[in-house]
Amino acid sequence: MQFKQVLLCLSLVLFSTRLIAAETLKGEILKTQTAGGYTYILLKTDSEDIWVATMEIPVKKGQTVELKSGMVMKNFESKSLNRVFDRIVFSSGLVSSDNGLHSHGGVYHSHDANTDHTHSHQSDSEDPIAALSKGTWKQKDHQHSVEKHSEADSYTVEELYRKGKELNLRTVRVKGKVTKVLSQIMNKNWIHLQDGTGNPSQGTHDLVVTSQELPKVGDVVSMAGTLYYEKDFGSGYSYKVIVEEASIVK
Template structure:
């Protein structure tokens, strides 16, 4: 009996050592397979927007590289430092109708927190959806409510009519939808009531505005706005921002009209 116990003990020790060696081997293999994050910092040589991204041709050290980041105001000649990104080869942008030999996808502008993001997290930030392979961090996973907002407009039709803003570039929400193509990438001013707010999604706040104009059947009575500012639901505000058409954040979530980087005034 004692001999049997000793043999069983030896078996347990052997099994533990074997499992430890296999685990170490798996860790080394995983480290070898993990994509290398590419540091990104330099001068903007060219920039364009499409499909919900801003594409930047960046003088990254000795190399010129194309980088895709969430929609951001960028100017040629500007010095940028971006979050380290991950390369994708033979990438076709439907928004730009252009194929790139390679694009580096980054979470956007670097900040003081020095956030480190995995390839799946980068994907989640760009697509606006959680659940990418490997799991996205909480900050990226919060992208879903913004996308959901595109499919589930606030009950704007119940909003009483709000007096139109005055001055240049002022429009009602119905006029913005009617003239959206002419207003592409142009400043607009609109006055309305805040009917829904989703906070801190993809580093911005998403606000639904209604002014009593437009058609609920045609979905032209609810205007989605992004901003660093945070108005309260129910407030009547005057909004100024830049209008964009046909922004696609992936997973079937698409905004026909979106006002970006808005400022609010009561």
């Protein structure tokens, strides 16, 4: 096989498995639907027509918008719309639109003095955007009191945030109540644990743990895994601390 053919094959493989969309997605809205707290947009770009999902925003067919990039997911099922998208981009927000709409801190504003387009997203959804866009979509704060284990490698949620830098790449154990679970996103389950420690206003009360195990919301579990400090998945999806490849332990 000639070099050019090999290069072409590699390019096709990389394109077909790409997880991150282009830096921004700009085009005309061909179709839009809002459900479950999210807006789904069929966007006509220069290169293709593509579905994009983002937090609920006041847009309509025919508008030109520019959206931030995000994770690309294949065969995604939206329960709120009762349909499966062959391919969809989960955008982390709007950059701009032809009606002056822009985002600031998760709240959308319009420069049009005659139109009130201010919108703040506050609803939960079954869709995975909330798990992969921490800080963009609000989650309900919960108060739980769970006593930590006595083992040397055991920490509270607050301690993991406070000591994250020194614990980077070390195996840690944490016990907490499962407040949210999103299954099989990027081939792993995303589990939110809270133990009553930490500061909700600073986001240090909620720990994300990834695992192949699947506890239920409301379960109190102990999990052990590798802590990563300032883990960046790209495209704006980053975590101050996250525990990966965790398993449930006694």
